[in-house]
Structure formats: C-alpha cells, structure tokens
Amino acid sequence: MNRALGIGLLNLVLVLALSPLLEGIIRKLKAFVHSRIGPPLYQPYLDLFKLLGKEEIDSETNVLFRWSPIIAFAAVMLVALLTPIGLVPPMNGAGEVIVFVYLITVSGVMIMASGIGSASPFAIVGSSREMMMILTVEPILAIALITAGVKAGSMRFSDILAYQMSHPYSLSMGIVTFALFLAVLAQLAKLPFDIVEAETEIMEGPFIEQSGPRLALFKWSFFAKELIFASILAAIFLPWPRVEASVLAVVVTLLKVVVILLLVGVIDSVNPRLRIDQAIRFYFSMIFVALVGLAFALVGS
C-alpha cells in the first residue's frame, strides 16, 4: 500500500512538475524549425505562474464555465495515477483501461462544457468541433487500449506491462500503435488537428473567455496530457528497450517520452490546420485501421 502511495506521488509530481518542461522542449523545437531562437525552456512554467496569479474574471457566471477547468484538471490528475511511467501504475484496480478512457473523455467533455458555458459564438463553434473530435478520436484510443488488453488477456495496465515484457511484439500492436499515435495528435490539439482551438479561425474556441487561474488549469492539463499520452505510447505500445519496472525504467520511459513528443512537435510544425470535415474523414479511416488491428489481436496475431 505504501509502495502504491509512493508511486502515486511520484506520478503526480512527474506529471505536474515535468510536463511544462516537455512543452518548453516542444516550443524550442518549433522555434528551431522556424529559424527562431524561441522562448527559454522554462517559459511554460512562467506562463502558468503568471496565469495562476491573476484575478478571476466571471464574464458569465455559469456553472459549466466555472467548474469545467477544475473538473478537467482533476480528471487528468486521476489519469496520471493510472499512467504507467516506467513503474506499475499506482491505482491498480480492475479494468484500469476502461477507467483511463473514461477519464480522458471527461477532460474532453469539460473543454466542450467550457465552450457551451461561455457566451461567445466562437466558443460554441469550438465546442461543436470538440464534440465531433471526441466522437471520432476517443474510439481509436479505446480500440488501441482494448487491443493491448486482449493480447494480455487482462484490462489491467500491470498485466499488460508484464505481458509486453515476456512476449514478442505483434502485428496487431503495430497497427493500433500507428492509429493511436495519430489520435494522440488530436488529443493534444497539435497541428494538423488543432481544429478545436484554431487561433486564427475561432480564436482558441472553447477557451476564448477563460482567463487567469482557470485558463492555467486548462493549459496545465494539456501539458499533463502530453506527458501522459507519450508515456502510454512509450510503455505499452513501443515497449523497447524492455526494462523491468524500476527507477531506470522511469528514466528510460521519460527519454522515450521526449523522443515521441519531439516527433509530435515536428509534425506540428510542418503541417497546416485541416478542416473539421477533413479531420473527421481521416479519423474515420483510422478507426477502421484500429479495428483491423483489434481483429488481428482477436485471431491471435
């Protein structure tokens, strides 16, 4: 029990304290691609610090608008407790995979709620885009995780990790990893899929009226999601090098996370934004690809 508590604390500290640094690395990489010097690596910390210190402004005293950032942040923190970052995740109950998918969806739904709760038409457009994205992107995440679960014969991350350690990589995992990586781009609101925010079209969409500490919570939950999704990809879907759960594994996972996020950053800087209908069509085909992966897993390859 104490061990689980320790890992839980470690996970929370890693996700909260380290994720802005990862965002800083992505920004530096984008600046490099742009031929810019770019902001210092610690800039995201300063951003959060500044936003958290501002007064709260209620343009619209709406329950959804007020509570959505807090619930989104809380959901992501709970997800952090489920995430295997080199170690066996601390919340080791039954069916973590399902809970993981649900909690991630909660954070998406809260972004939608924030938009619905504010009075700006841009926010409403952003919310409707977020809804369409959730409906097409979440299934890919679910199918990919279920595929991993089917392979391991369990919906627990600990069993899946143990299975990955002892069994060779399979075709089905390769297929769903591909689909999941593309889904992660949308989950993290990275180009070409930053359609929900689309600064030059709908001016940050659902976040247009959020400011101060609440905006900071949204931003922080996005930074945290970067680390969480990259960790899931690193630990479950790209399990090399196979390191037993240990402190070394934490370091290795974090290095892999940096590599994955650098790849995300490169894709982010060399693509324009797609239209929502183009993105949805793209993700529908990805759902199909993921289902093929699941089918392979079910027949045992």
Place this chain on the structure above:
Amino acid sequence: MHSTGYCQALEKAAQIEVPPRARFIRTIILELERIHSHLLWLGIAGHIIGFDTVLMQVWRIREPVMWLAEQITGNRKLYGMNIVGGVRRDIPKELHPKIIEVMDKVEKETIAVLNAVVDDTTLRMRLEGVGVVPNKDAIALAILGPSARGSGVAVDVRVDHPYAAYAEVGVNVVVETGEDIWARTVVRIKETLESVRIVRDALAMMPEGPIEAKIDEPIPPGLVACSSVEAPRGETHHFVITSDEPRPYRWKARAPTFQNLQAVPLSIMEETIADVPITVGSFDPCFSCTERVEAVDVRTGELKVYTKRELEQLSRAKTKLLRGE
C-alpha cells in the same frame, strides 16, 4: 507605388518628360516592393491556416529585400523615392553587386518554397477548390491583380498600359486557371520570381544620365490627368487636377482592394467557418484602403465615424465653397 502613381499623373498633366534612368530606378523600386509584398502575403496566408513555419521562413527570406530597400532609399518601407519629374536618389554602381546578390538569394529560396508548397498535400487539401471565383465573375466584378490572374484573367497594367521602364524590360504575366486560393497563391509566388528577373534586367539595361527632369516653370492650374500603376494587389489609379497653389486642386486614389473585396461574398458562399479567414485573406485585402474616416474631438474625447453619405455631403459642400457658390 502610390507616389509613382501620383507623380506620373502630374507628369502626364504637365507633359514632363522623365529621364530614362529615373524610369528604370522607379521600375526597380516598384518590383522590390512587389517582391516584399508577395512574400509578406505568403507568410500571412501560412499563418491563417496555422502553418507558422511558412510564416517564419518566408519572412526570413523577405528580410534581405527590406534591408536592400533601406540601402537604396534610406527606408525599409514607404521608400519616399519619387519626386515629380524623376526620383530623389540614384542607385550607385557600388550597390549593384549587393542587389544582384540579394536577388539571387531571394530567387533560390523562393523556388525552394514553391517546390515545398507544391509537394505539400495537406496544404493543397486546404487551398484547392476553396474560395473559388469563376473566370466570368472575375471579369464581371472587375477584380484586379493576382486575384484576377488566379482566375485566368490576364490583366496587368505593366503590360496593358506600360509605364516606367516596363516597355523596355518586358513583363511575363503569370496567369493560372485554377480560380481558387491555390491558384492565387501560385500566381503570387511565380510573380515574385518574375519580379526578381525584372529587377536584374532593369539593373543591367539601366542607362546613364540624369535622374530628374528640369522643371523651370510652375505647373499650370486646371490640368487633368489619370495614371495607373500595377501595385502588388492590383491596379491603382491616381486622378489629379492641378491648381495654382503648390498642391493639387483635387486628388483621388483608388486602391485595388476596393475592387477585390467585391469578390469575397461570392467566394465564401456555402463555405465553412474554417475556410473564411483564408478566403478573405487570399485577396490580400488592405482594409485601411477601404476604411471610413474617424474623427476624434480632442477637447471632449468624442469619437465620430463618418459614413459614406456624410463624407459625400461634406465633399460637395467644400466643392461649392471653393467654387464660390
């Protein structure tokens, strides 16, 4: 560009012969302006569709052009190069290698950008078949410049009514028939390359001689003339009536955005919100060129925006006053 239009109108009215060297210098400055303006547009277009790498890289390419303009004219923008009857400064021999060097660099990098965007499937997904202005509508609405040339209308004042040194250096008008945003983008990139060619040729062909005409007498009043210049956004017209004072009696400029914006409602019809910013942006609109007049009362801080009707009434009242009616 506007100063060229105004000076040309006055020169036409007073029948002042501009020396050949001055006409070549004007051509070089006009084309440098076109290069920087088209690159500026390309960067902003990239930014609008979320492609900030295009913005940053294209503006990096553009920077030496601004630097060059400063070397030649003393200003990065708004060069203040024209005077009635010629130009204010010569382009000395020592600057020629620098100009050639910058032009070579801009050409090489612009070709790289062109190749990169042509191969970018995601970019073309966003720009092809969007913001369509059919050829017949482009003619009916009389839209101008690269916006018209992207719809297959070969209008270009530089060729249709040559001025400065365009008759000597020649212009290959870039026309695309795609009618969409992609066509307008390609037109602008290819025109940048054509402008580089014109600057090089004009520099090589530039004759020796004076850079301004000798004007001994004041320009007589009551002369009327109109002049057209192909600005980066399309043709610009300047209309001048001279007066007995050292300023025009009447002066009217029409910028191309006024015309090009007429095509916006047509091209954004039945489009999604996501496509509207880039469609409006694809006409390279200069909203200040079409803005109303805003007046602030300094004492009370009161703000008043004049409508078109009020401005017309004010103009008519002033005309009546001047006529002594």
